[in-house]
Amino acid sequence: MDSDNRNRQIGRRGFLAAAGAGASALAGLTAGTARAATPDPAITEVQDWARSLGDGVAVRPYGNPSSFEKHVVRRDVEWLTASRESSVSFTPLHDLDGIITPSGLCFERHHSGIAEIDPQKHRLMVHGMVERQMVYTMSDLKRFPGRANRVYFLECAANSGMEWRGAQLNGCQFTHGMIHNVMYTGLPLKTLLDHCGVRTAGKWLLAEGGDASLMTRSIPLDKAMRDCMVAWAMNGEALRPEQGYPLRLLVPGWEGNMWIKWLRRIEIGDQPWHQREETSKYTDLLADGRARRFTWIMDAKSVVTTPSPQAPLAGKGPQVLSGLAWSGRGAIKRVDVTFDGGRNWRQARIDGPSLPLSLTRFYAEFDWAGEELLIQSRAIDDTGYVQPTKEELRQVRGVNSIYHNNGIQTWLVRGDGQAENVEIS
Amino acid sequence: MSKFPRLALAVAACLAIFGPAVAQQQVLPLGRAALPAEIAAWDIDVRPDGQGLPAGKGSVKEGEQLFLEQCAACHGEFGEGAGRWPPIAGGVGSLKSESPEKTPGSYWPYASTLFDYVRRAMPYGNAQSLEADQVYAITAYLLSMSDVIPEDHVLSKENFAAVKLPNAGGFFDDDRETAERQFWGREPCMKNCKTEVKILGHARALDVTPDEKKGPKVD
Numbered sequence: 001m002d003s004d005n006r007n008r009q010i011g012r013r014g015f016l017a018a019a020g021a022g023a024s025a026l027a028g029l030t031a032g033t034a035r036a037a038t039p040d041p042a043i044t045e046v047q048d049w050a051r052s053l054g055d056g057v058a059v060r061p062y063g064n065p066s067s068f069e070k071h072v073v074r075r076d077v078e079w080l081t082a083s084r085e086s087s088v089s090f091t092p093l094h095d096l097d098g099i100i101t102p103s104g105l106c107f108e109r110h111h112s113g114i115a116e117i118d119p120q121k122h123r124l125m126v127h128g129m130v131e132r133q134m135v136y137t138m139s140d141l142k143r144f145p146g147r148a149n150r151v152y153f154l155e156c157a158a159n160s161g162m163e164w165r166g167a168q169l170n171g172c173q174f175t176h177g178m179i180h181n182v183m184y185t186g187l188p189l190k191t192l193l194d195h196c197g198v199r200t201a202g203k204w205l206l207a208e209g210g211d212a213s214l215m216t217r218s219i220p221l222d223k224a225m226r227d228c229m230v231a232w233a234m235n236g237e238a239l240r241p242e243q244g245y246p247l248r249l250l251v252p253g254w255e256g257n258m259w260i261k262w263l264r265r266i267e268i269g270d271q272p273w274h275q276r277e278e279t280s281k282y283t284d285l286l287a288d289g290r291a292r293r294f295t296w297i298m299d300a301k302s303v304v305t306t307p308s309p310q311a312p313l314a315g316k317g318p319q320v321l322s323g324l325a326w327s328g329r330g331a332i333k334r335v336d337v338t339f340d341g342g343r344n345w346r347q348a349r350i351d352g353p354s355l356p357l358s359l360t361r362f363y364a365e366f367d368w369a370g371e372e373l374l375i376q377s378r379a380i381d382d383t384g385y386v387q388p389t390k391e392e393l394r395q396v397r398g399v400n401s402i403y404h405n406n407g408i409q410t411w412l413v414r415g416d417g418q419a420e421n422v423e424i425s
Numbered sequence: 426m427s428k429f430p431r432l433a434l435a436v437a438a439c440l441a442i443f444g445p446a447v448a449q450q451q452v453l454p455l456g457r458a459a460l461p462a463e464i465a466a467w468d469i470d471v472r473p474d475g476q477g478l479p480a481g482k483g484s485v486k487e488g489e490q491l492f493l494e495q496c497a498a499c500h501g502e503f504g505e506g507a508g509r510w511p512p513i514a515g516g517v518g519s520l521k522s523e524s525p526e527k528t529p530g531s532y533w534p535y536a537s538t539l540f541d542y543v544r545r546a547m548p549y550g551n552a553q554s555l556e557a558d559q560v561y562a563i564t565a566y567l568l569s570m571s572d573v574i575p576e577d578h579v580l581s582k583e584n585f586a587a588v589k590l591p592n593a594g595g596f597f598d599d600d601r602e603t604a605e606r607q608f609w610g611r612e613p614c615m616k617n618c619k620t621e622v623k624i625l626g627h628a629r630a631l632d633v634t635p636d637e638k639k640g641p642k643v644d
Binding site (some may be wrong): 044079081082085087100112125127132134135136137140143145167168169170195206208212213214216238264265267269271273274275276279280283285287288289290291292293294295296297299309336340341342343344345346374378380383384385386387388392396397400409412418421422423424425 | 467472473474492520525533542550552596599615616618626629
């Protein structure tokens, strides 16, 4: 027996004796506290990581999550689209906490795959109804005064779009995962537009990406001047390629498709261009066969991320319900939660910053005796908008609109703690 | 912003008196002027009024040949869509149905969008490879498949703006703030809000495993 093992055995015997003596004396004080029948080897045995040396510095020059977190990844739903180059992957909301989405887990939506752009060869052109038609390099952009840091959510207009006709996908990653929330660094778009001198007749802006879909959207000039940005960084580092490296447009509070990635061109004009993504797509077909267009703002919405189908309850007793709320019209003022399918509600506890046009984190601590739960959350923003039920939305929009489904989500939690996506009366 | 030209004059006057330092404060010396050839290379967008259309023309017949060679593998020989690739013909009268088909003939408001999109993003995986005449021809073929123009039509820069799509009047601007006014300002119920709650549907009841035509579309 080597000295390590001998020490461990002595240690274990000593612990057993102490635990036996202490148990009776403390019994009265610890009613309700769980007790182990046998000592926990995670404590009594010396673990490998507590004995031998681990990797040194710079062995992992760009750090990755623990190997025990390999399941925390973006996922896709194969049947949604014809090819992965024009498809979507979903943020694993059920595995995340706080309000900032890690850069590598931000959902992706590409129309012709990820453009891998050499920043030395990237150019931003601003032209059309301006006094000075200009070309900027990335280096030019980083020399402008007025650099800004802002936290914004980006939600795809089609987030929850699969749920219009009823509960379909099991997991908030799939029902609500076309959203992310990061801190961006960049320039107010107004700085660039002023640098070029927008002419009086200029009322609209066309933003274009440099990928193989040359993604384009028309944006009204007043929005562009109010709070749009061109950003080159997210969460303190350069944008990820799948998020538009080296430059993307931010259109805070508005549907994600407008946040042009790989931004290479801005044209100023006097009318919208009626591009594919604002006519055949991203228009909201109503029950009467007509369609709403230019539905840019993302209305207030929320979802409980724990418990949820991918994050079941582990056992009876104290629980922490957790979730996210957001609004494209302002800040979240309040979130209510229900455990009985909307018979009774209580106010959730918001923790962390509740910034306008950003995700807001909420919690509701509760005790669970194993009864069936019907859990929902309801967001209220500072314009007084109250998140509607899915049925209320269907009454005004029908079930064909695909986009802008911000209805209240229901999770059924069964006695075994497993959760399922359901719809209730 | 009409003041800008006058501002420029004022800047010019200041320049004469105070020298170049003042002028540089007005317009930071960052970036450079875009050259006409650079703007022409990237400015390929087309508006419904025809602004942005390049010179050129193409017939339905030429378009059919190009479509079969370059487009039909995904969109189907008759524009019906192969597998989960989008159909680009048919669907007329389907917008109020259970499964609306949004094609240029059934849904799209403007023909310019078709030209613009083919020119910038198609063929998928080989974008920006078509000449202007080829884009006219393919657009013409697509429009003839939706019975918007006759089979002997030759589409050109000159006659393009005359093409009107059937559903041009089917759109209206976002009116949520009035049409959905009831979602604002209500005091939500907190206690005894319902007498009974019934489960109406389960996600588990539906088969969402990968299957080619099953399930709604994301885009």
